[in-house]
Amino acid sequence: MSELNATVSTSNKDHAERAEVFNKDEARVNWHDQTLWFIRSKRDKAAHTLAEWELLREAASQIKLNVLDNLFLYLQEFERNAMTNGIKIHWAADANEHNEIVHGIIKGAGVSHIVKSKSMLTEECHLNEYLHTRGIDVVDTDLGERIVQLAGEAPSHIVLPCIHWKKEEIGELFSKHMGTPKGNSDPQFLTGAARANLRQHFMSSRLAITGVNFAVAETGEIVVCTNEGNADLGVQLADVHIACMGIEKIIPKRKHLGIFLRLLTRSATGQPITTYSSHFRKARSGQEMHIVLVDNGRSERLGSDDFRNALKCIRCGACMNTCPVYRRSGGHSYHYAIAGPIGSILAPGLDMKKYADLPFASTLCGSCTNVCPVKIDIHDQLYKWRQVIVQDGYVAGGKKTGIGIMDFVFSKPGVYRFAGKVGRWMMNHFPFVVNNKMNPWYKQREMPVAPKQSFHDWYKERQRK
Amino acid sequence: MESRERILAQLKIHQRTNNVLPPLVVPPAQPLNLVDKLVTILTGIGGQVAKVTSWSQIKSELLGMLGPDERAINLIPELEFLQPTPLGKEPHLLENVRLAVLKGHFAVAETGAVWVTSDLMGDRALPFICERLALVVEEKDVVPSMYEAYERIGSASYEFGTFIAGPSKTADIEQSLVLGAHGPKSMTMFLLKTN
Numbered sequence: 001m002s003e004l005n006a007t008v009s010t011s012n013k014d015h016a017e018r019a020e021v022f023n024k025d026e027a028r029v030n031w032h033d034q035t036l037w038f039i040r041s042k043r044d045k046a047a048h049t050l051a052e053w054e055l056l057r058e059a060a061s062q063i064k065l066n067v068l069d070n071l072f073l074y075l076q077e078f079e080r081n082a083m084t085n086g087i088k089i090h091w092a093a094d095a096n097e098h099n100e101i102v103h104g105i106i107k108g109a110g111v112s113h114i115v116k117s118k119s120m121l122t123e124e125c126h127l128n129e130y131l132h133t134r135g136i137d138v139v140d141t142d143l144g145e146r147i148v149q150l151a152g153e154a155p156s157h158i159v160l161p162c163i164h165w166k167k168e169e170i171g172e173l174f175s176k177h178m179g180t181p182k183g184n185s186d187p188q189f190l191t192g193a194a195r196a197n198l199r200q201h202f203m204s205s206r207l208a209i210t211g212v213n214f215a216v217a218e219t220g221e222i223v224v225c226t227n228e229g230n231a232d233l234g235v236q237l238a239d240v241h242i243a244c245m246g247i248e249k250i251i252p253k254r255k256h257l258g259i260f261l262r263l264l265t266r267s268a269t270g271q272p273i274t275t276y277s278s279h280f281r282k283a284r285s286g287q288e289m290h291i292v293l294v295d296n297g298r299s300e301r302l303g304s305d306d307f308r309n310a311l312k313c314i315r316c317g318a319c320m321n322t323c324p325v326y327r328r329s330g331g332h333s334y335h336y337a338i339a340g341p342i343g344s345i346l347a348p349g350l351d352m353k354k355y356a357d358l359p360f361a362s363t364l365c366g367s368c369t370n371v372c373p374v375k376i377d378i379h380d381q382l383y384k385w386r387q388v389i390v391q392d393g394y395v396a397g398g399k400k401t402g403i404g405i406m407d408f409v410f411s412k413p414g415v416y417r418f419a420g421k422v423g424r425w426m427m428n429h430f431p432f433v434v435n436n437k438m439n440p441w442y443k444q445r446e447m448p449v450a451p452k453q454s455f456h457d458w459y460k461e462r463q464r465k
Numbered sequence: 466m467e468s469r470e471r472i473l474a475q476l477k478i479h480q481r482t483n484n485v486l487p488p489l490v491v492p493p494a495q496p497l498n499l500v501d502k503l504v505t506i507l508t509g510i511g512g513q514v515a516k517v518t519s520w521s522q523i524k525s526e527l528l529g530m531l532g533p534d535e536r537a538i539n540l541i542p543e544l545e546f547l548q549p550t551p552l553g554k555e556p557h558l559l560e561n562v563r564l565a566v567l568k569g570h571f572a573v574a575e576t577g578a579v580w581v582t583s584d585l586m587g588d589r590a591l592p593f594i595c596e597r598l599a600l601v602v603e604e605k606d607v608v609p610s611m612y613e614a615y616e617r618i619g620s621a622s623y624e625f626g627t628f629i630a631g632p633s634k635t636a637d638i639e640q641s642l643v644l645g646a647h648g649p650k651s652m653t654m655f656l657l658k659t660n
Contacts, residue, residue, distance in 0.1 A: 035640060055490045062487040069484045072476035091469035143646060144637035160637065167639045187641035195647060202647070203557055219620075229593045229633035229648030236590035237556055247472070252486060258615040259490060261628075262575075272506055273576035273611075273630050276593075276648075282624040284589050286554070295468075299475035308479075 014357035014396070019329035023444060032164060033327040039160070040321040042270025043371065050262070060259050061375035064312035067250050068302060074217040074250045075293065081220025082291060085282045092294045095125035101292050102127060102209065102242055106136055109240045109288075111207050117224070117231035118142040119211025120158050120315055121244050121294055123337035127209075138209075139201045141230040143194055150177045156331025158338055159268050159317035164330050198230075208234035212245035212291075213314070214260060218253045221281035222291065225264065225274040232278055241283065242290045247298050248311040260314060263373040267316040297350050306384045310345045312374040319368035319378055325361050334358060341368035345381040348389065356394035359385035417456060424450040492575075492610045499574045499607045500656065507577030511644050512631035513653040516604075520544050523655045527566060527599060530653070535563040540587045541601060556590035565595035569629075571606035572654065573614045578628035579654060580614060582621070589625050593633075598649040600629065604658040 013021075023029055047053045067074060079089045092098035098121075106114060114131075116122065116138050128138050128149075140149045144161035148154065150173055155161030162170070171185030180193045210231045214223040222243055224231045235241045251260065257277075265271045283289035302308050320326045320340030331339035336347040336355060341362060347355035359382045368378040389395055390403070409419050426433050427450035434447050441447070453461075495502070504514045517523050524546040531537055538559075539547040544566065552559070567586060569579035579600045583589050592598055608614055618626075633648030644650055 038640070051493055052490050059487045059490045062484070066484045066486050069481040072473060072480045075476065076473070091472055093468040093471055097468060141647065142637070143635045147637065162637055165638075167641075170638055187638035188643050190638055191635060191643040191646065195645065198647060199560075203560065227633070228635050228646035230646070232593040232627070233590070233647050236588075236593060247476075254618070254620075255489060255615045258611040262611050269636075271510060273578050273628065275510075275630050275633055276627055277578070278625070278627040279623070280625055281622075284583075284625070293472075295472045295475075299472055299479070302476065302479040 013335070015329065015333050015335070015361040016357065018333035018335065019325075019361075020443070022330040022333055023328070026444075028166075029328055029330075031166075032330060035163060036321045036327045039269060040318070040371070043267055043318055043321065044270075046266035046270040046272065050266075056259055056263055057373055057375055060263055060314075060373055061312065063251060063256055063259065064374050065309075067252065068248070068308055068311055071247060071250065071299075071302065074252060075247055077217040078215055078220055078250055079293075081218070083220070085220050086289070087220065087283065088288070088290045090290060090292045092292055092296070094296050095294075098125045098244065098292055098294045098296070099127050099130040102244065103131060103134060103136070105240065105242055105290055106131070106207060109207050111136075111205075111240075113137045113139070113201075113205055114207045114209060115139050115141050115201050115205040115230075115234040115238070116209040117211065117226060117234055118145055118161075119209065119244055120338060121211060121246050122209065123154065124246075124296065125244075125294070127244075139198070139205070141198055141201065141234055142226070142228060143191065143230075146194060146198065147173065150174075154332070154337065156339060157317060157320055158315050164332070202230075202233050202237050205234065206238055207240040207242070208238040209242045209244060210235060212243050212249050213264070214251050214257060215245055215249045215291075216252075216254050216257070217250055219281060221254070221279050223257060223261075223277060223279050225261075225277050227271075227275045229276055232276055235280070236284065238287070240288045240290070241280070242292065243280070244292045244294065247293050247295055248313075264314055264316055267318040267371065267373040301349050304349075307345065307349060307381055309376050310342065310349070310378075310381060312376050313342050313346070314374055316373055318371040318373065322367045322371050324363060324365065324367070329361065334361065341378045341382065342376070345376075345378060345385060348385050352389060352392065353394050356389045357396075359383075359389060360399070417454065420454050424452070424454070428452075489612065492612055495574070495609045499609060500604060503572055503574040503577060503607055503656075506575065507572075507631060507654060510577055510631040511634055511642070511652075512577055513651065514656060515653060516656045516658065518658055520657075523601060523657065526655070527564070530597060530599070531564055536561050537564040537566070538562055538587065538591065538595070539566040540585065540591075541566060541568050544601070550587070552587045552591070556588050556594070559588060559590055559594045562591065562595040564597045564599065565591050566599045566601070567592060569600040569602045569606075569654075571608055571614070571617060572602045572656075573608055573611060573628070575610045576628070576630055578611075578614075578630035580618065580626065580628055582623035582627075583625040584623065586625075592627070592629060593648045595649055596645075597651045597653070598629070598632070599653045599655060601655045601657055604656050607656075 147162040157163045167185040174180040212222045326340040344358035366379040632644045632652040633646045635646040
């Protein structure tokens with residue numbers, strides 16, 4: 001059986017159109033919404049156990065700011081120390097160079113079958129597709145990632161890759177790909193089946209790729225966090241370990257891990273810590289270890305006062321779990337490797353035209369900013385991206401016309417009052433004009449009853465009395 | 466090396482110097498009993514804790530965990546339970562290990578995590594490939610939080626080190642927690658209090 005490869009849909013649909021597809025099944029949307037809100041609630045509970053939570057967020061935010069300010073120095077310090085530890089360091093300017101480097105190492109090792117633990121960077125670079133077309137079989141070993149990989153999909157969430165899948169569907173998928181009995185959708189059973197299946201891949205792969213959660217400049221070590229132990233099992237049974245990281249993953253000192261590890265998993269899933277927080281400083285004897293440092297637009301982003309803070313992100317996913325739009329539109333509606341609010345401010349930095357819709361996929365409620373463990377001003381950046389995108393002319397015609405009309409109406413009090421009067425009269429006398437499918441506000445919503453008079457008229461009348 | 470120079474040149478342009486590193490966040494003093502907290506947290510994330518007062522007590526508990534003809538590896542000399550085994554160089558041969566017994570440097574009360582470095586693992590694959598993992602930590606070696614944990618680690622020059630908090634687990638299928646994802650299906654911490 002040939003392995004399907006995770007592919008990002010190539011259709012040109014924007015967020016709203018994809019969300020509309022997701023919203024066709026109302027029961028499923030409600031289930032998705034509640035599942036993510038449950039995780040958000042667990043995050044709150046975990047955060048509230050620490051009296052110093054807000055101090056930790058502030059410290060983490062400032063450490064990351066210091067990193068962004070001094071990345072030039074820290075990266076070289078990291079490189080020096082990692083090389084002293086016997087690790088080979090590679091630099092990649094963009095996604096393609098990253099993929100070439102990784103492919104080169106795989107070819108050099110003479111293998112065609114590899115295991116990979118979770119790495120959003122490799123998703124960003126579309127490494128799996130790149131290797132697949134060159135005859136390399138990549139097995140994603142995180143259970144959630146394996147599920148979406150078997151289904152030919154990309155992860156819909158950075159921490160919970162198959163959060164949009166129901167267990168019955170997973171049962172069916174496993175029955176097709178792993179030969180589990182049809183109709184069995186017990187999570188314990190299915191996890192056991194995946195364990196047995198993936199154990200064979202761990203035992204036979206001579207090369208393992210991992211992501212990186214933190215890279216310590218002071219010591220040249222990298223830290224990888226998993227609950228499943230898949231990164232560790234893959235690496236410890238392989239002859240070659242390749243760790244791929246964005247250059248912003250650096251932290252200055254080992255002791256700073258004490259701050260970040262206290263924040264990361266509590267923010268992500270509400271656990272106190274992941275089962276494994278592994279510190280790779282030197283390769284095991286006889287093993288080769290490579291680290292690929294990837295820029296892919298990051299060094300350019302550093303020059304933007306408005307948007308550089310997005311590089312503080314530690315990929316916990318808290319902003320997605322709390323986002324009312326993400327919860328009700330699903331991760332795939334964002335058509336980028338990283339979904340949700342943080343993805344919506346990262347993606348336009350890579351390709352403003354392609355991702356022009358994403359900063360508009362938000363209510364700007366600010367909940368993302370409030371839960372972010374490194375205090376990224378996510379909703380402010382969403383708002384700023386909208387302005388840049390409109391100014392540069394990347395907004396779709398309909399939205400542009402709408403914004404133009406709103407500008408005309410709202411900036412002229414007389415026009416505004418007249419429009420309001422007409423609108424109220426129409427809604428009260430001819431409700432079908434707004435209560436129909438042509439009106440996007442009517443979708444999944446009941447239109448309110450229009451008031452008899454405006455606040456302005458009511459206030460004037462009250463003054464007269 | 467061309468990309469390296471290009472990336473660094475770009476970073477150098479954006480180099481700023483006005484921000485300094487903030488002080489570390491020192492957790493408030495814990496009035497709670499550290500051991501109680503550790504037990505609560507670790508059992509809450511699927512681990513098991515056995516409070517013991519002697520090596521022989523650990524030994525008898527371990528014997529109860531091991532079925533006949535099951536392979537076990539012990540790396541603790543004080544524990545007169547199986548001879549500490551010199552391991553070969555081939556980690557794949559550890560696949561049939563049902564029980565591995567290792568020492569941990571210390572445990573962290575707030576996270577239930579035990580710090581283990583490669584010099585205590587025999588083979589780095591062992592704590593991940595075994596089916597059941599037993600870690601022995603002395604009760605005096607329980608620290609309150611990750612802050613104290615890294616103070617304690619300091620500038621140690623381990624080759625590989627990991628915090629282990631409970632058994633390997635996943636909740637990727639509809640958020641149902643399943644213990645034993647790829648690594649150990651159970652993790653038992655023996656908290657040893659000797660006089």
